[in-house]
Amino acid sequence: MKQGNKDVPLPRVVYAGTPDFAVPALEALIERGPRPVAVYTQPDRPAGRGRQLRPSPVKVAAEAAGIPVLQPESLKSPEAQAELAAWRPDILIVAAYGLILPRTVLEIPGRGGLNIHASLLPRWRGAAPIHRAILAGDTETGVCLMQMAPGLDTGPVHACRSTPITATTTTGEMHDTLATLGAELLLERLPEILAGRSQPEPQDDAGATYAHKLEKGEAWLDFARPAVELDRQVRAFNPWPVAQARWGEQVIRVHAARPLPGPADPEPGTIRAAGRDGVQVGTEQGQLLLETVQLPGKRPVAAADWANTTALVGQRLAGG
16 A cells, blocks of 8 residues: 555554564555554563573564564553654554553554454454354354454454354464455555545444453363364364373373264273274264374374374273
C-alpha cells in the first residue's frame, strides 16, 4: 500500500506482537506498507537449557528491518503511555502481543487498536483459540480483524477469513496457516480501515466461547474416552505440550495418531496390536493407532520402531 501523492502523509503505524504468529503480518507491512514507525514486543525472556535471555521472533524481525523496538513490562503506566503517544500513531496493530492494553492506550491512536485474532469471532475468544478449535472438533476456523475494546476479544469485527480444519490438522499446521491468512487479510482491509470507510460489525455475545489458556496437565491421554476425541487431543497438543501417557514407570509422548473404528474396549488403554502401521490402543470407543511416539530421553520415532524393541501387545497405557 503506497501513497501516490507526496503531499499526503503516510499512515503512522505502531505494531505490537511477540511470537512467531505475529511475524508474517509485520513482514507484510514492512514489505508492502505502511511500514511501522515502531514495534512493541514483550521483554526478552530466559529460554533453552542455559536460560539465556532470548529476543522474541517479532523483535528479531523488526531489528532486521531497522525498525525501533520497545519492550515495556507493561503499558499501564503514564510513562509508557506517553512514550507510545510520542510516536503519534494513526493505528496500533496487535497480533498475539501478550500484554493487557488499557482503554487509555487504545484511545491514543486515531483509529484505535486493530487486533489480528486467530479464530472466527465470537467463537473462541481468549488465549488458545487454535488448540480449542481442534479439541472441540470444529470443522473450520480462521482469522478476524477486530477493533479492540477493553473486554477480552469483545470488540466489533471488520473482516474474517475462514479455513477448514481437516481430520489430520495439527495446531502447528493451523498456526502457520492462520498467521499467513492474517497477514493477507490485514493488507487487504487496512486501507479501508485507515480511511474510516470500514464499519466493524458487533459480535454476537450469545455465541461466544472462551479459549482457556493451555495447561500442560491437559496433555494426559485418558483412554476411557473415545478414540476420535483422543485423536483431536494429539493433534491439538502438537507441537506443544504434546499428548502423553504412562507406560509402566515411563512417560511416552504421542506426536501423531489416528482413530480406528470399533467397539468399546473392556480394558481401555490396553495395547491390542503392534506392527508396521503402528501401535493400536483400546479406548472407550474404537482404537487409537499411535503412529509417532517419543520415549524419555529419546527422539520421536515411528511407533512401529517402538514395537520392534519390545513385546507390547497386552501391555497397558494410562493417563496421568
